[in-house]
Each structure stands twice: as structure tokens, then as C-alpha cells.
Amino acid sequence: MTFLMVLGREPKISLAELEAIFSSSKVKQIAPQLALVTAHSIPFNRIGGSIKAAQLINQPIQDYLSNLPAGKITLGISDYSEHANPRKTWDLALKYKNMLKRHNRNVRLVPNGKSPILTSATSHHNQLGEKTNHIEIVKFGKYTGISIGTQNITAYAKRDQARPARDAFVGMLPPKLAQILVNLATTGAKTGTILDPFCGTGVILQEAILMGYSAYGTDLSEKMIDYSRKNLDWITNRTLRLQKAGAPKLYLEPGDATSHKWQLAEPNFIASEIYLGHPLSAPPAEIKLKQLQQEAKILLTTFLKNISAQILSGTTLALATPSWKRSDGSYSGVNILDEIDKLGYNAIKYRYASYDDLLYHREDQIVARQIIVLRKK
Numbered sequence: 572m573t574f575l576m577v578l579g580r581e582p583k584i585s586l587a588e589l590e591a592i593f594s595s596s597k598v599k600q601i602a603p604q605l606a607l608v609t610a611h612s613i614p615f616n617r618i619g620g621s622i623k624a625a626q627l628i629n630q631p632i633q634d635y636l637s638n639l640p641a642g643k644i645t646l647g648i649s650d651y652s653e654h655a656n657p658r659k660t661w662d663l664a665l666k667y668k669n670m671l672k673r674h675n676r677n678v679r680l681v682p683n684g685k686s687p688i689l690t691s692a693t694s695h696h697n698q699l700g701e702k703t704n705h706i707e708i709v710k711f712g713k714y715t716g717i718s719i720g721t722q723n724i725t726a727y728a729k730r731d732q733a734r735p736a737r738d739a740f741v742g743m744l745p746p747k748l749a750q751i752l753v754n755l756a757t758t759g760a761k762t763g764t765i766l767d768p769f770c771g772t773g774v775i776l777q778e779a780i781l782m783g784y785s786a787y788g789t790d791l792s793e794k795m796i797d798y799s800r801k802n803l804d805w806i807t808n809r810t811l812r813l814q815k816a817g818a819p820k821l822y823l824e825p826g827d828a829t830s831h832k833w834q835l836a837e838p839n840f841i842a843s844e845i846y847l848g849h850p851l852s853a854p855p856a857e858i859k860l861k862q863l864q865q866e867a868k869i870l871l872t873t874f875l876k877n878i879s880a881q882i883l884s885g886t887t888l889a890l891a892t893p894s895w896k897r898s899d900g901s902y903s904g905v906n907i908l909d910e911i912d913k914l915g916y917n918a919i920k921y922r923y924a925s926y927d928d929l930l931y932h933r934e935d936q937i938v939a940r941q942i943i944v945l946r947k948k
């Protein structure tokens with residue numbers, strides 16, 4: 572089956588995530604914000620970088636619509652084609668509604684307003700792609716698909732903001748980015764243990780557990796281990812499937828990532844956001860920047876050396892590392908590419924994303940996150 576994926580705010584990172592889950596040969600970018608994926612199914616709720624997924628249909632849309640199961644139909648259209656416009660999209664929606672009415676079907680159209688594309692909030696609010704007969708037609712040029720889901724912004728916000736233990740100083744890794752890191756590390760494997768050696772308040776561990784992996788978190792700070800425990804107890808208490816026998820396991824203990832000995836049982840994947848340094852409100856002066864980069868590099872390389880002796884060859888590490896905004900607006904991170912080989916790792920290469928493309932940032936951010944993905948040789 573072929574799926575049309577609508578990519579997120581950082582499309583290159585979204586593409587790298589899809590390549591990691593499905594392998595590069597199954598992913599084809601067809602527009603800046605769109606990609607095709609060949610797969611049996613799409614585990615949409617586990618993908619952090621894509622906004623919407625639609626299964627392409629290989630029959631005329633009229634035939635598809637006339638064969639929907641009995642009951643009322645809720646219908647919306649998103650047209651991502653280059654020359655799409657809201658009026659044409661609405662006219663098309665009316666045409667399908669009239670056609671269905673002639674077949675005595677009751678249809679409610681979801682208005683697309685001033686855009687040919689329904690917003691994620693509209694699609695989600697109307698449960699398009701999530702419930703029987705709640706249909707969103709997704710179009711791009713010659714491609715027509717039926718949505719299988721839109722990113723659940725409300726659930727992400729809840730998982731982020733309602734957690735009992737939060738810490739602005741440690742930074743708040745968005746759950747979507749945590750999912751992306753887990754996917755970059757697990758490359759499609761559905762079971763195993765995710766180790767986060769800089770676990771902080773536990774966002775990566777939380778997302779890993781929700782995705783069905785066991786999770787192992789360590790952090791230098793006892794307070795952070797306590798925060799992670801509180802947050803993970805909270806997510807377990809509100810998620811029935813995590814309370815059942817056979818549910819993913821959680822291990823937490825304090826430890827310095829540069830010297831800790833983890834109790835690792837295979838298979839393991841490492842997904843982590845290393846220490847980003849102090850939050851900054853303005854770009855650091857060049858001399859300060861050099862110092863921050865040097866400190867981060869020492870931490871990262873010492874950690875990589877320490878863990879290298881404890882993991883199997885082939886283990887993948889997806890790491891968010893700091894990258895600082897300069898006064899000219901460019902970003903400058905921790906350059907470890909030259910050292911990777913010496914440390915016993917290869918950097919993973921993606922078809923659609925270079926190393927520099929894996930910068931996760933917002934314009935107003937001084938400390939951005941450079942994602943690096945390594946594999947132990």
C-alpha cells in the first residue's frame with residue numbers, strides 16, 4: 572500500500588524519521604511538505620514528524636464514497652496541489668455531497684475556510700480519519716488518498732503540559748521530538764529497551780513507554796530521577812494498557828553518563844537529549860560560544876567513550892545536542908563529526924537529510940537542538 576504523508580514543520584527531520592522507520596527505499600519525497608511511503612500500515616500515533624497520513628486509493632473517489640458503510644458521512648477535503656484554491660476545493664466537496672445525496676446518503680461537509688487544506692485542529696476535532704465514515708480526502712496532483720489520521724495536538728499538549736514534574740531549567744523536550752528520537756534510534760524495531768542516559772524529567776522515557784518499549788533512564792541529578800519517576804507514574808496511572816501484565820518495564824537510577832555502568836540487556840537503543848547548558852536569552856559572545864562548545868564536546872565524547880564499551884556493535888544512538896544561535900542568525904553546535912570514527916561509531920546518513928538539516932529549532936530559540944544519529948561499529 573502507498574501512503575501520502577504530510578510532513579511537519581521541519582520536513583527534512585520528518586523525512587529522516589520516515590526513512591528510519593520504513594527504510595530509505597520505501598520513502599519518496601514528492602513536494603517540500605509531502606512524501607510517499609510504501610508500507611503495510613502506518614503506525615501514525617507513533618510518528619512525531621508527520622502531520623497527516625492518507626492511504627492512496629486505486630479506484631475513482633466517487634466509487635470509494637458510494638461504497639462507504641451505512642450511516643451518516645462527515646466529509647472534508649484537503650488539497651495540497653500547487654494551484655489548489657479554497658473555492659475549488661469547496662465546490663468539489665459540494666459535488667461529492669450531491670452525488671452521495673442522490674444515493675440517499677446523509678452528508679455533513681467540514682468547511683475548509685480560507686485554505687484548500689483543513690487545519691490539523693479541524694481534522695482532529697471532526698475526527699476525520701479516526702472514525703468510521705469520518706472521511707478526509709487528501710489530494711496532491713494526480714494522487715488521491717483517504718486520511719488515516721491527523722496529529723493529535725491536544726494529546727501532545729496534554730502529555731507535555733499536564734505532567735506533574737516539570738523543570739524549565741532542564742528544558743522541555745517536545746513529545747513529538749522525543750518520538751522522532753526514539754524512531755531514529757529503533758529504526759523500525761518494535762520491541763526492546765530505550766536507554767536515556769540524560770533522562771531529566773523523562774519525556775523520552777514517557778514516549779518510549781507509550782510506544783511499547785521498555786525504558787531505562789539515568790541522570791546525574793537525583794532530583795531529575797525523582798521527577799522522571801513522578802512523571803512516569805502519572806502516565807502509567809492514566810494509561811490502562813501500561814498497567815497490564817506484560818506492559819513495558821521502567822528502570823531508573825542516578826548515574827553520571829561519563830562513567831556509569833548500565834545494567835543492559837539486549838536489544839537496546841539509545842535516545843537522549845544531552846545536557847544543553849544554561850538557558851540563554853541572547854546569542855553568546857564568540858568567546859563564550861567556544862567555551863560552551865568545548866564543555867559540551869567533552870561531555871559528549873566522554874559519554875560516547877564510556878557507553879561504547881557497554882553496547883553491542885550495530886546499536887544506534889539518536890542524540891539531541893546543543894547548537895547555539897549566533898548574532899548573525901546562524902547556528903553553531905558541537906562538532907564531533909571528526910571524532911566519531913576514532914570513538915568507534917559511524918554517523919548514519921539519510922537520503923533526504925544532511926547532517927545540517929537535522930537542526931530542530933524555532934526562530935526565537937537561542938539554544939537549538941542538533942540531532943546526531945550514530946551507530947556503534
Ligand SMILES: C[S@@+](CC[C@H](N)C(=O)[O-])C[C@H]1O[C@@H](n2cnc3c(N)ncnc32)[C@H](O)[C@@H]1O
Binds near residue numbers: 768771773791795828
Ligand atoms: C537537557 S536535559 C534532558 C531533559 C530531558 N530530555 C527531559 O525530558 O526533561 C539534560 C540532563 O542531563 C543531566 N546531566 C548533566 N550532566 C550529566 C552527566 N554527566 N551525566 C548524566 N546526566 C547529566 C542534567 O541533570 C539534565 O537533567
